[in-house]
Structure formats: structure tokens, C-alpha cells
Amino acid sequence: MKKSLVPLACSAIALSLGGCGLTEANAPASTGEDGPITVTSTAENCDVSATEVGSGNLAFRVSNEGDEVTEFYLYGSDGLRIVGEIENIGPGLTRDLVVRAPAGEYVTACKPGMQGEGIRSAFTVTESGEDLSVQGVDEADITAAETQYGAYVRDQGQELVDATEAFLAAYTAGDDDKARSLYPTARQHWERIETVAESFGDLDPKMDLREADLEPGQEWTGWHRIEKDLWPPASGYEPLSAQAREPVAADLMSNTELLNERLQDQTYTVSDIGNGAKGLLDEVAAGKITGEEDIWSHTDLYDFQANVDGARVAYEGVKPLLDAKDEALSEEIGTRFDTLQELLDQYRTDDGGFVFYDTVGASERKELSDAVNALGEPLSKMTGAIIL
Structure with a gap:
């Protein structure tokens, strides 16, 4: 387990489809017409714009509005298995995560200061009928x-x-x-x-x-x-x-x-x-x-x-x-x-x-x-x- 308090440049490691963000054309349909699921991380909150979405390609756009480096995780239903993660999101930075998610129960978490279990919420992926191949x-x-x-x-x-x-x-x-x-x-x-x-x-x-x-x-x-x-x-x-x-x-x-x-x-x-x-x-x-x-x-x-x-x-x-x-x-x-x-x-x-x-x-x-x-x-x- 490696933690660093040195923020990393978005262009260096962000999982994106166009520079540091997803383009409108590539935004997954399952996240809705408004584009990626937005996540706002602060010292006390982890605000996720949707708690239920359809299965398929999910895009999370994570913004750190706190004073500490943060992380964002999507866990499986047990809250332990990591489905996707973004580490080292410095204050003021925004980074993207793309995962292919079948229907099921998940857990989202922000970790301000990159310590502990983080600020967690239930997250549901329903069956959309989308071909995941x-x-x-x-x-x-x-x-x-x-x-x-x-x-x-x-x-x-x-x-x-x-x-x-x-x-x-x-x-x-x-x-x-x-x-x-x-x-x-x-x-x-x-x-x-x-x-x-x-x-x-x-x-x-x-x-x-x-x-x-x-x-x-x-x-x-x-x-x-x-x-x-x-x-x-x-x-x-x-x-x-x-x-x-x-x-x-x-x-x-x-x-x-x-x-x-x-x-x-x-x-x-x-x-x-x-x-x-x-x-x-x-x-x-x-x-x-x-x-x-x-x-x-x-x-x-x-x-x-x-x-x-x-x-x-x-x-x-x-x-x-x-x-x-x-x-x-x-x-x-x-x-x-x-x-x-x-x-x-x-x-x-x-x-x-x-x-x-x-x-x-x-x-x-x-x-x-x-x-x-x-x-x-x-x-x-x-x-x-x-x-x-």
C-alpha cells in the first residue's frame, strides 16, 4: 500500500479518453445524457451525482475540492474488492475513471488524506441490456x-x-x-x-x-x-x-x-x-x-x-x-x-x-x-x- 502526498499531474496518469477528460462523443450512454457521473470530494463529504445507473461503461469524473490529496474507489458489494480506483488527486484537480460494470451492488468511497476506510455510499448498477462485449x-x-x-x-x-x-x-x-x-x-x-x-x-x-x-x-x-x-x-x-x-x-x-x-x-x-x-x-x-x-x-x-x-x-x-x-x-x-x-x-x-x-x-x-x-x-x- 503506497501513499503519497505529492499531487500528480492529471495529464500524466488520468484514465481519460481525451487529455484529462472524457469527450462528449465517448461518454458512456449508461451514465445518462449529462455525461460522466460526477464525484465531489471534500474533507467531510463524497458527493456522487447518481447512486443508481444502468450497466455498461461507467465514467466517473472526480473533483477534489478539499485541502488534502484524495482518492476515489468503486468497490464490489463486500466493500473490499476494488473494481476501479483513482489515487493521488491533488486539491483542485479533476480526474476520470472508466470501468465496465455489470448489474449488481457496489460501494463508492472518497478517501481525503488517503487514509482509513473513506467516506462511503451504496451504489447500484441495474441491468440495462447493453452488450458488454x-x-x-x-x-x-x-x-x-x-x-x-x-x-x-x-x-x-x-x-x-x-x-x-x-x-x-x-x-x-x-x-x-x-x-x-x-x-x-x-x-x-x-x-x-x-x-x-x-x-x-x-x-x-x-x-x-x-x-x-x-x-x-x-x-x-x-x-x-x-x-x-x-x-x-x-x-x-x-x-x-x-x-x-x-x-x-x-x-x-x-x-x-x-x-x-x-x-x-x-x-x-x-x-x-x-x-x-x-x-x-x-x-x-x-x-x-x-x-x-x-x-x-x-x-x-x-x-x-x-x-x-x-x-x-x-x-x-x-x-x-x-x-x-x-x-x-x-x-x-x-x-x-x-x-x-x-x-x-x-x-x-x-x-x-x-x-x-x-x-x-x-x-x-x-x-x-x-x-x-x-x-x-x-x-x-x-x-x-x-x-x-
Whole structure:
């Protein structure tokens, strides 16, 4: 779970169909004649212009009229499964979210300050009779994209279990040098499917919450709890004893296995895949670029690369669909991925890893940030280009 109080430019990562907004021509019919569903977020309210709409392509236009950075979520009926999200909406900014939603009960939420459960409301999608299939592309390509992405996620889930087990074995045995070497490579399997993992709202804070995002009285568990113990600050911290390490490790292992179990039954639509790719670039912009993600170990570039890996896999899976609908956009996304990868490769070490992020200067971080934004802008249009 990554949170940043640094607002991101709308043009860089907003999921839109025309710059930072939906054009009149592309606004989903199911949102009504007035266009997208508007959401106004303030410190105390999350005003949604409609609480019941027809099934189909839903467009939410979220405006932050508060003083803090906010987020907007559309959850499933359980209030945990994330159907779609927009993070890091700075004060005064407006961003768009497009999701393909079948009939059912949902929950909307704004999170001013990006903490807690947020300001929630019930949201109903009724059966409109609209054909939810993607038009203008080969159905076999759709099936292939969805099947291949599901297999990729399941594979990463199992690899996460295996790598986490090895990492925690070294950690609980007191082999800190080995544990430190395994920490960033094990986490890469989490980061490649981070947006999927985050969709399980009960597991994400247990596994990936940063210390800076703890709420009063909240127990700190997961990856970053162990990270701090392996790379302790020079003063003011008492390392965990061998005995105290056991329950912390067992908790992370148990939640990792539970995550993997849940992943085995998950299926993904083209909309899920496209929004997931956009979300992974959001994660890079929100935490990796700033160095807030792995603040103790400074292994942020491993996570950065893994987010990019996951986004690229998602893009390449739906590329045949995007080629058919908007070949120029597809080509631009591919070129931007290549450019970003070339920059990242400059920070590799001889063993295939990455340098510590605290050795990367401000100008180099700016260069990486610019490349992320240059990719994020066309990538944010991918889902809309395919499904609308």
C-alpha cells in the first residue's frame, strides 16, 4: 500500500479518453445524457451525482475540492474488492475513471488524506441490456488476453509464495545478509501484480503498509515492518529479538498464502487488465519515484522495475485489441515503454540488480519521473480506446 502526498499531474496518469477528460462523443450512454457521473470530494463529504445507473461503461469524473490529496474507489458489494480506483488527486484537480460494470451492488468511497476506510455510499448498477462485449475486435483475441493475464497473475502469486518463504527462512534464522539480498527480489512478485493484490482490501494493509501510513493504534505488519528491522535506523529503534521475529514472519507468510489462494479463482476482463496497467504506473509515480516506498532499504528501483514489468505484460496482452482499435496509440505506448526501460537499465548492477535509490541524484530522478509521465499519459487512454 503506497501513499503519497505529492499531487500528480492529471495529464500524466488520468484514465481519460481525451487529455484529462472524457469527450462528449465517448461518454458512456449508461451514465445518462449529462455525461460522466460526477464525484465531489471534500474533507467531510463524497458527493456522487447518481447512486443508481444502468450497466455498461461507467465514467466517473472526480473533483477534489478539499485541502488534502484524495482518492476515489468503486468497490464490489463486500466493500473490499476494488473494481476501479483513482489515487493521488491533488486539491483542485479533476480526474476520470472508466470501468465496465455489470448489474449488481457496489460501494463508492472518497478517501481525503488517503487514509482509513473513506467516506462511503451504496451504489447500484441495474441491468440495462447493453452488450458488454468489446466491439470491433476478434473474440478469440479477447479470450486470449484475459486467459493469458490470469495465468500470469497466478504464476506470480505462486512465485511470491516460494520467494517469500525463502526470504522469511533467512530472516527468522538470523541470516540478515541473505535476508537483505532476498528482500527486493521476493517483493518483485508482489509488485508485478500489485493492483490485483491491492484489490483485496483486507490483505493489502496487512502485507504492504508503510510506517508513515499507520493510523493511531494500528498494528504494523508485513514487508515494511521487516524491512525496517533488517535496515534499522542509526538510533531510536530496538531490533526485534529472534523470538519476536517469528510471529511477524508467520503473519506475512500466512497472508501471502491466503493471497495466492484467492488469486487462483480470479478472472480478468479487458477493462481490468487495462486499468491494472494504468494503476501500476500510478504506483511508480506515487511511491517509487519519490523514494517513499522502501525508505529503509532504498531498494525502490527493484519495485519500480516490477511495476513496469507488470504494466508491460498487461499492455502486451491486450496489444492485438489496441492495434485493431487505435494502432497509433499502441505504437506510442510501446515506444514509451522502451524509453523508460532504457533509463532503468542504466541503474543496473553487474549481478542484474539495481543500485540503492539513495545514490540516484535529483536530476536523474526527474528524468525517470518524466519518462513515467510520458508513458502514463498514453497508457491512461488504453482502456477507453479498447472498450468504447
